[in-house]
Amino acid sequence: MGRIIAVANQKGGVGKTTTAINLSAALAEKGKKVLLIDLDPQGNATSGVGVEKNQVENTVYDLILGETDIHDCIEYTEFENLHLIASNVDLAAAEIELIGIAEKEFIIKKAVEKIRDRYDFILIDCPPSLNLLTINAMTTADTVLVPIQCEYYALEGLSQLIHTINLVRERLNPYLDIEGIVFTMYDARTNLSLQVVENVRANVKQRVYSTIIPRNVRLAEAPSHGYPITIYDSKSAGAESYRALADEVINREDS
Template structure:
């Protein structure tokens, strides 16, 4: 049965979508069957994996409002071993449309349950807010992976996110765990990055991944070519880091 990991942090600009794209692609590169689910109306995971979000016939939005079955939305073999449930800006309307819907917190879970056995991993990119879309991702997931940028305000908002995970665990998904924290945008030239890592390790009673994702120009360029880093520049520091993170994620489930 596929392991479902939601990648969440309500703070924007922390490398959340970059992590979702590249972890999905690197797991697939290692021979794992992966489903990437874009739950962020910005659709950056969709375009970062090579799909044109402006010309999608069916998206996660159609699935959520019940107009399409998950199989109709599924983009198969976007890359080898990697299928995608794509999204575009239409998804931003889903919040309003779901206001009066019963059990709206479980719509995505109910759809993904139908196909989760086809995959080793399901990676969900959440929006940078604690919205109904994020709640849907968390009721679907087994665990939440939290990217944290190595900067001064790294811990700000993290306690709120952990509180949300605990609430979802108490009320909606008793099996939900925090997968762990992964540091992103690490700059070895600054003392600040090192201080942030030490500070978080001292203050956070959570699993912290050993792999740290560096600030890397190739990582920043890759999405504009619609490619994950392991395809865009497999020898870059960014690619090697996400490959190591994929190994850690795989071994954590063994």
């Protein structure tokens, strides 16, 4: 049965979508069957794997509204083993349209259960807010992976996110766990990045991944070309880091 990981942080600009795209691609490169679900109305995970978000016939928005079946939403990307359920700006209206709908927190979960057995990993890219879409991701997921930028305010919002995860566990998904925290945008030239890593590791009880994602120009360029970093620049520091993170994620599954 596929393992479902929500990639979440309500703070924007922390490398959340970058991590969702490139971890998915690195897992697929290692022979794992991967489904990436774009649950962010910005649709950046969709365009980041080379799919034109405004030309997709059946998006996650149509799925949430019950206008299509999940099987009809799956897009086959040009990358082996990597499939996608796409998103675009239409999804921004979903929260309003779901007012009064029963069990609206479980819409994605019910849909994903139908195809879960087809994949080794299902990664959900959450929006940068703790809204109904993020709650849907957390009721669906087994674990939450939290990217944190190596900056002064790294811990800001983390406690709120952990509080939300705990609430979801208490009330909606008793099996939800924290997959781990991964540091992004690490700059080895600054003392600040090192201090942030040490501070978080000293103060956070949750699992912190050994892999640290560096601040990398090629990593920043890749999405605009519609390629994961493992394809765009296979030998870059960013590509090697996401491969290492994929190994850690796989090894957690095996342990």
